[in-house]
Amino acid sequence: MDSAFFEIEGLVKRFGGLTAVDGVSLSVDMSEVVGLIGPNGAGKSTLVKLAMGLLRPDRGSIRFRGREITGLPPWEIVNLGIAGTFQNTRPFRRMPIIANVMVPCLAPRARKRGEWVKRIEAKARDALEFAGISDLALEPASHLSHGDLKRLEMARAIATEPDLLILDEPFGGLNPSESELLAKSIKRLHKGGRFGRLHSEGVAMIIIDHKLSDLLPIVDRVIVMHFGRVIASGLPQEVVNDPQVIEAYLGREEVEGDGHPA
């Protein structure tokens, strides 16, 4: 088998004495939607930050389309086609929403030579339209609610027209109808096509979340992390019935003296 679309091998990241990511290996195929789940502190967000280039791993390698991307600066990784969102949303607070999304449209990947500001604005508007917050385009980001900030993160990520999209807890803090909307747009994005001036060829995705009810219907495969390691991987139904996974989430029945948090 030749090299996978996106592949992580033996990745290790330590913070002082804590090993947040402990030898994780996984791979994602082209246009596959993978759910990454695990209890709090399992190392999911660290893994995502490593993949986005915001942290440097201590050991291991990350490859994208057969190219080694370990240690590349984040903007080069974005320009190769990997975009991600932040779990704790990080907008450009004092800038209007539309300007927030115009910034990624200026990245070399998304920009065509000699594009005018007007065209970039139109493109950013399409990304907002897609994420469902275009009516707020002119409000400053500091006025947004939590759910809208999540959608802004999404709009910012898809504005770079990525091939691999990493969503860190996109459903966190959303109410049921908002979650449903988001799930719909994720499905649409995965199917591919044109969204105004944006173009997608069936984006591969890694989605991190706790809310299994939202996550499981939209993913092809689930990977479970616990204490920095991958403990299970497979189809959603298989994984949720895996005794190891149930143990990680709910604790063992004979809780006494096994050291795992319940």
Added chain:
Amino acid sequence: MNPRRLYRRFASEVLVLPGRTTVLAVCLVLLILPLFHRHPYTLRVLSLTFIFAIFAASWDLLSGFVGQLSLGHAIFFGVAAYTSALLNLQAGLPPLVTIPAGALVAVLMGLVVGIPCLRLKGQYLSLATMGFPIILTGLVYLFSDLTGGELGVSGLARLGPTRLSEYYIALVLVLGLGLIMWKITDSKVGLVFHAIREDEITARASGINTPLYKLLAFCLSGFFAGISGGLYSHFMRVAGPSTLSVLTSFQPVIWTIFGGVASIYGAIAGTFVLYPLMEFLRVAPELRTLIFAALVVLVLRFMPEGLTPWFIDRVESECPRCKEHNAVTRRTCRVCGAPLGRPSAPGAGPFQPGKGGRVAG
């Protein structure tokens, strides 16, 4: 475009907004002022105001927009002043050559300062920038044969043949360079500058090569500060260590914060008010600095965001729907027709995309 159409566009883009009309009026007054009043002292004070306004705006470009708070901006001013002075005296080049040459050296200095500063943030960056002019002052004293030590380099060629010509050179440059800087900040590059100030990590995750843009900001800012430094040395006909002093570094900070940060025109307006004021206060020489400081503190107490945002808030209101600015006297928005209520709380940041772009004729 025929003249009538041109006029209508001018009326719909400039005259409808009191803020822009005020800028235009100030420019016109300054352009025709020498027709009525050409006392050499007035011209001298105003020329220096113009030169320092370029300097303050260059600080705003780096620190106000990109958020790289530089407390050693004198490095660019001083290095260009000395370069122009030495090129003029040693090589006999005219100001037309020495000033751009000084600015280019200041651009290189932008790289020298910028590259180590890429790894620094916040107050550490400010402290590091403060160190550079001190290092250069040390070098100036060390090579006093060339630089004249404490006395500096004197006897430079004049900027222009007469005070009046110098006044116009400085005025045209502050208007032209101010416009260029404002255009830079209003462009795509300016958008990235804003983004870096707001959240550098998000900017990186959006695919922006932030170190490159930060270096660009250091070089651009150095270029404009360098031009003002060269102008200053030829205007004063001397380049001394005072051009590298801590005071020279702090003055643009005070002027810009007084005028309103991250707007370019705020920096220029702040300088236009404060520099002549400082000169005027020479009537009470012992109390000059005290009165000046008290005034600045008092004014900022009532206009915490600076002079220009306060003024614009008074004469213009923002449409709640399309965020376009309107004269405060209007009842409906001139662009989208939405009714204008009381001006809302100042919320949006200094950046407004397509400002003045979508204006109905």
